[in-house]
Amino acid sequence: MSELRQNLVTKEWYVIATGRARRPDDFVRRKPRPHLPRRSSRCPFCAGNESLTPPEVGRVPADGRWQVRVVPNKFSAFSAEGRAERHVDGLYRWANGVGVHEVIVETPRHDLIPAQMSLEQLRLIMRMCQERFASALEDPRVSLVILFKNYGEAAGTSLLHPHSQLMATPLVPTHISYRVEEARRYYDEVGRCVFCDTLSIEAGEKERVVWENDGFLVFSPYACGAPYEVWIMPKRHTSCFSMTTQAELDSLAEALFVVHRKMHALLGDPDFNYVLRVTPKDERYGHAFHWYIKYMPRLAKQAGFELGTGMYVNTTLPEDNAKYLREVKVPVS
C-alpha cells in the first residue's frame, strides 16, 4: 500500500508509491549530453562575446577577465522600467509587470556541467547571487526575490552555457503566501520556527540526512514529490538569504559542490532545478520563516493527477534516496 505523507513545513501531501520500486539506475539518462566546445562563438554568455548581452550589472573580479558575470535577461519577463501599479476594474485584477530579471553567468566556459564546477567557482557564484539578491531587495517596487537554476531540457532550459537566474516580482504569489502563513501559524502555536524544528529532527534521526557541514544540512525531506529531491538548509535560523554571512555562503558553496557531484555520480548528470525558497521582502525580519534551497532532479513528469490535485506521486522512498546519496563519497577539496 502506498503512503501519504504531509510535509510539516508546507502542509502539502505527497503520495509515496514505491510499488514499482525505482532504483537509482532506473533513472539514469539513456543518452549522454552532446559534446560541447569550451567556447561557442554564438553564445552570448561566452567570454569574448560580452557585446551580445545587455550591459552587465555585476561581475567578479571587478577588473580583467571575469569569472562570474551578471546581465539583465534579454527576454525579461519583468521590466526594469515603470511603476508598480495594481489595477482593479470590476472583477479584473492586474498589475504592471515591473521587476528584475537577471542572468547569472556562472563561468566564462561554455561546457562546464554542474558536477565539474570547482569549489572556488561555486563560492564566487554564491557571493554574486547574494549581492544581486540584496540589490533586488532594495528596489522599492519589489515584493519577492527568487533565485533558481534550470539545468537541462527537462528542467525547462535550452540554454547550454552554465547560468542561473534571479527574478524579483512586484507582488507575492499565493504559492508563497500560503506557505508563509503555515509557517507563521506554527510559530504562533509552538513559539518555534518550523524549519528549525525540522532541522533538529532530521539531524537527530539521521535517516534522511545526505550530508552536512558547519553551516548547512542536506536532507531528503520526509514528504516530498520529486525522486531524489533534497533540501539544503542553513543550520542557523536565517529568514532571508540576504542575511547569510560570507562564511555561510562558503559553506553553501561546499554543499552545492557535494550535491552536484553526488547527483551526477548516482543519477548520471540529471536535469534538475534548484530554487531558493524565501519569504516575501516585507516579512524578512520575521521569526517564522527560514530560507533554504530545494534541489529537484527532473526525473518524473507532472501529469493530470499532479495538475489536478497539486499532490505529487513520488515513486521513491526519501529514506532510500538519502541512503543512496549518502553512500556516494565526494571529497571536498
Next chain:
Amino acid sequence: MSELRQNLVTKEWYVIATGRARRPDDFVRRKPRPHLPRRSSRCPFCAGNESLTPPEVGRVPADGRWQVRVVPNKFSAFSAEGRAERHVDGLYRWANGVGVHEVIVETPRHDLIPAQMSLEQLRLIMRMCQERFASALEDPRVSLVILFKNYGEAAGTSLLHPHSQLMATPLVPTHISYRVEEARRYYDEVGRCVFCDTLSIEAGEKERVVWENDGFLVFSPYACGAPYEVWIMPKRHTSCFSMTTQAELDSLAEALFVVHRKMHALLGDPDFNYVLRVTPKDERYGHAFHWYIKYMPRLAKQAGFELGTGMYVNTTLPEDNAKYLREVKVPVS
C-alpha cells in the same frame, strides 16, 4: 511590458509576457506522431486482450463488444483495500494510501487520437466517467475524486491507447482546499458563486469565448498559465460533476468534441492534459463551488521560476488564443 493577471477564482497570479510573440504556428509539433495499428497484440487496453487487465469494474454496452471499459489501474497509486487512517507521531503526519485508481479505456481501438473520436463515443465516455465518479464518491474512505486525461509524452503518459483516469484520495490536498476557501470567501462577501460571475462576464464580453452550446461555455481564462488553456464550464450552477444531468453530459461531450478538433487544427495534435476541477466530497452540496474542466495543451515547460513561485509565465495572450481557436470552424455532427 508584461502584465500580471490575477485569476478571480483561484487568486493565483500569472505573468502574461508576450514580448516574444508566439503565434499558433510556433507551437506546432515538428514531428508527427508515430503511425499506430488499429490493434496491438501487447496492449492491455485493446479489444481481445481483456485478460491482461484486472477484472473490469464498468463497461458499455453491458453485453457484447464493449465500446468503453473501466478497469482498476494495475499500477495503482492507491489501494482499494484497507482502512483510511491518519497518523500523527510528533512532527510526522501520514495516512494510508487507500482510495480508488481506475483507467477508463475510451475505445477498443488503439490508434484513435482525441480529434478522431466520434461525438457518440465521447458521449459514452462522459457517461461512464460520471458513473465511476459517483461510484467512487460512495466509498466512505474517499474525500476527493478527480478525473483527468494525459495525452502524449509531454503530458506525462507513455501509454498510447486512448484512456483517461479516475483517482480518489482519502484526504483533501492543500491545492484544493485553498481554492475552495477562496470560492467560499467570495460567496460570503457577495452572496454569489465566483464561477457563475465569471461565466456571466465571459459570456457578456465574448472576447475570450471560444465556443458554447446550451450547457457549456468554453473560454480562455483571463488569467491562466498555459498557452491555449481553456476552461469548459457548465452554465448551470453545479457544485459537483455527479449532479450533472444526462443532457448536460451530452453537451459536455459536444464541447470536448469541438475542443479536441480545434486544438488539433490549430496546434497540430498537441500533447495535453485535462483535469476535472472539483470540490471535496464533503462540500459537494455547498453553493460556493462550481465544477469545470481545465484543458491545457502542454506546449511549455515548468522551470525554476514556476517551481519557486507557483506563478506561471504565459507567453501568449488569452484574448488572442480565444480568437484563434474561435476562428477554427468545427461542424458538430
